[in-house]
Amino acid sequence: MTLDSQTLTQIDQILLDQSAALDGKDMKRWLETFVEDENAGYFCLSQENAEQGLALGFMYDDCHARLRDRVTFVTQIWAGTFQDYRTRHFVQRVEAEKIGNGDVAVKSNFSVFMTPEDTGVSEILATGVYEDVIRLGNGSARILTRRALLDTSVLPRYLVYPI
């Protein structure tokens, strides 16, 4: 079923909202881009694992409580221990289709650049595809689950922020 342009605009808006939250290191806003539902989730794993049927990820937040804990990791537990880095997310929706109960399955390509503060040299952190289930409602959309599938099977550094 073709999605109307208003729905696609809402979908693109939430994709950009999460990118802006991440690039702004605003973990509270990142959390708010997810549906407040027990079944909300964020998974970050290599496409290589996924293709082999291996579910293990770099990040495996399979419930809303773990999303909230992810915010705690970044803002409290790890604070002051890592080499901070800026990111820039570039996201482009490539597929969107309605699935059961009115949710929309969306695929978007992403590339994430990083600039560590101690080198100032910009590099590619990761590239891949987001597989999202997006929930529509009240004139806006939010993410129920996001799978960030990384083509980058060997990370060029440790990750602090979600991709």
Add this chain to the structure above:
Amino acid sequence: MESPSIQWSEHINEVPKEVFVREDVYQVELERIFYGPQWHPIAHESEVPNPGDYKTANLAGVPLLIARGQDGVVRVFYNSCSHRGNQVETAPMGNKKEFECPYHRWLFSTEGKLIGCSNEREFSPGFDRKDYPLAQPRTESFYGLIFITMSPETEALDEFLGDLKNTLRELMAGDGRLKLLGYQKVRYDTNWKGYVDNDGYHAPLLHQAFKMLNWQGGKGRQYVTTKRGHVGFESELSVATGNGALEDPSLIEFKGQDPSVGSRVISIFPTFVATKHLDVINLRFATPINHNVTEVHYAYFAHVDDDAEMVRHRLRQSSNLLGPCGLISMEDASIFHRVHIGNHAPGAAIFQKGVKSLSAVGSEFLQNDEAANIPRWEYYRDIMDFERSAA
């Protein structure tokens, strides 16, 4: 190849920083350590569970192909055609009935035999396929953990592992009957020696999670075995209360059987580290890419007898706890980078915690000591022919 001239302190706890950053030192390490008389863990048999399953790997630039033959036996080959040396398989893992080199279509069985090659009648006199299998490094295994060595002089694996064997076996669920959950692969901007120099001293200081989750260390010890300074670390598994800091405390929940020695870490010279903590079973296959970069493949496992709920628990815990983005390990990754940057400054890296003598190497250490690194450094200094200053 001769080692460059680097003067070491008379004190046993000091390591000149330049050994971490010099390219000429790395060239000697390749010859004496990575291609020399050492055993290197390269895979666990459970990563290739079915006939025809394979995995490719790299040890200090040498391409390897680990495959389970149709006969069920796991073998390690050089990933290089026996004809002109072309890389045979390119995928990180997969399943094949045969391995075919596309260059001249030489075809190998999953047991490594040459079973087909075109234009054979025009080959050199006396050519016989039997003389052209995929070449293999020396291989031995321990409860499914496969080690290779590229030197004919390396002693038997049993002797190489020495007293570490029991800890290693226990770490692999007691019997090595593992089931692969997946990988976290990462490159660290650090020298391989900086990657393995981790210690027990830093744990409660660097990792704020321990304090925030009210996670006290249990009783434990570190012991060093064999001349190479392999380290075994065993401790009571302490289970944190969580202190309300985590909304999903299942991340630090222990569902296993015996917490009395529930936490184990081993470090095998030169680069292999493995850990079993809570319900995480993690084998870390590491290789230098060059003197400034180390690549680590964190492989995580369940046990074959686990029920579905236990597998799910291990998957959820393994992904978020101990890897390059883990709750109590991301900071280590950051330290690998930062220590390597600092090692470009002059001077020495100095161990303090647990050092009882400036001239004698110990073998038993407290769990929060950093001195357990010293026996390995002493072995390294010796095989690299670096001389200590006179006292």
